[in-house]
Amino acid sequence: MKDFLSLISHNPLETAAIGSSLAKSLYDPQSPILLTGELGAGKTTFAQGLARGLGIQDTVTSPTFALEQRYEEKFLHIDLYRLHGKSTEEILRGSEEFPGIRLIEWPERTQMQDDHAIDISITPLSEAERTIDIDFCDAEVPSDDQIQEWIDEIDVLSNIRAHIELVAECAEKCSAALLKRQIIVRPKALRAAALLHDLFRFLDFPKDEKKEEPPSWNAFRDRFQSNHEKAAQEFLNEKGFPVIGSIIRTHGAPRKEDDKPITTEQKILSYCDKRALHDTLVSVDERFDDFLIRSRTSTPEFLEEWRAMTKNIEKELFEGDLPF
Numbered sequence: 001m002k003d004f005l006s007l008i009s010h011n012p013l014e015t016a017a018i019g020s021s022l023a024k025s026l027y028d029p030q031s032p033i034l035l036t037g038e039l040g041a042g043k044t045t046f047a048q049g050l051a052r053g054l055g056i057q058d059t060v061t062s063p064t065f066a067l068e069q070r071y072e073e074k075f076l077h078i079d080l081y082r083l084h085g086k087s088t089e090e091i092l093r094g095s096e097e098f099p100g101i102r103l104i105e106w107p108e109r110t111q112m113q114d115d116h117a118i119d120i121s122i123t124p125l126s127e128a129e130r131t132i133d134i135d136f137c138d139a140e141v142p143s144d145d146q147i148q149e150w151i152d153e154i155d156v157l158s159n160i161r162a163h164i165e166l167v168a169e170c171a172e173k174c175s176a177a178l179l180k181r182q183i184i185v186r187p188k189a190l191r192a193a194a195l196l197h198d199l200f201r202f203l204d205f206p207k208d209e210k211k212e213e214p215p216s217w218n219a220f221r222d223r224f225q226s227n228h229e230k231a232a233q234e235f236l237n238e239k240g241f242p243v244i245g246s247i248i249r250t251h252g253a254p255r256k257e258d259d260k261p262i263t264t265e266q267k268i269l270s271y272c273d274k275r276a277l278h279d280t281l282v283s284v285d286e287r288f289d290d291f292l293i294r295s296r297t298s299t300p301e302f303l304e305e306w307r308a309m310t311k312n313i314e315k316e317l318f319e320g321d322l323p324f
Contacts, residue, residue: 003186003187015045016046019045023101024264026118026263033104035105041123118137120135141241160201162278168194170324178268178317197232227252246266261313288303
């Protein structure tokens with residue numbers, strides 16, 4: 001199961017904005033972006049938006065005659081329109097070691113097949129309007145049945161199940177609100193991450209020798225010597241769902257820079273988790289006021305920094321118009 005989006009752009013500014021939002025939903029530079037569309041469809045405009053989203057200040061121009069343009073180590077823009085046969089294969093092989101994002105226009109000119117690419121097609125509807133179809137082949141998403149099997153296998157407690165269902169519901173509303181504003185988000189991947197984000201929540205509980213735990217917990221305690229966020233990422237990497245693990249990894253306490261959410265999906269999951277107090281929807285302030293009362297591992301100063309970060313995510317994503 002994979003995510004697929006079909007968005008309507010009404011003008012070049014919206015096409016560029018959609019491209020810019022894609023930059024916040026990328027997880028693996030080794031997954032190329034394959035961009036198709038007829039001449040004049042808006043491919044360069046989309047590429048300019050993507051480059052801006054990646055933080056590139058240089059003016060991005062079509063590389064039709066230069067064949068490729070490199071922007072720092074962040075973005076490689078390849079145009080295969082003028083090439084055929086072996087020439088296309090040579091230029092693609094020469095790009096494989098590039099550490100940043102690769103955008104390839106006219107991929108149909110090559111025999112290239114990449115099962116982990118992001119396929120984007122831009123189709124004109126009128127002089128100004130475009131359909132932008134995005135097929136996220138770079139990220140497999142587990143089915144609901146598979147997710148439920150893992151939840152049962154790990155003996156997730158009923159109160160945790162209620163919490164993750166609420167977080168998933170909130171995440172779906174966030175996805176719908178952002179897509180309505182033409183902001184790219186991966187709804188299936190996000191929902192799966194929400195349903196799995198507390199799969200190993202028990203790892204953060206101190207073991208009570210007087211209380212009998214589910215038999216599966218001991219095995220997983222031995223297997224994962226980490227917090228529940230990183231355990232979920234490791235588990236999902238093993239199962240072949242690394243993007244879902246990446247979304248989950250940053251929903252907890254941001255004690256290091258690497259723990260902070262960066263992508264749109266990471267930010268939504270982190271935010272939704274901070275709006276769900278157990279199985280009850282609350283405000284960000286109510287959630288962190290509860291943290292201040294109950295937390296035994298975080299200082300008030302750290303919690304206030306975390307509260308501010310979460311409020312900034314709320315403002316950035318929803319601009320004051322909250323989806324729930």
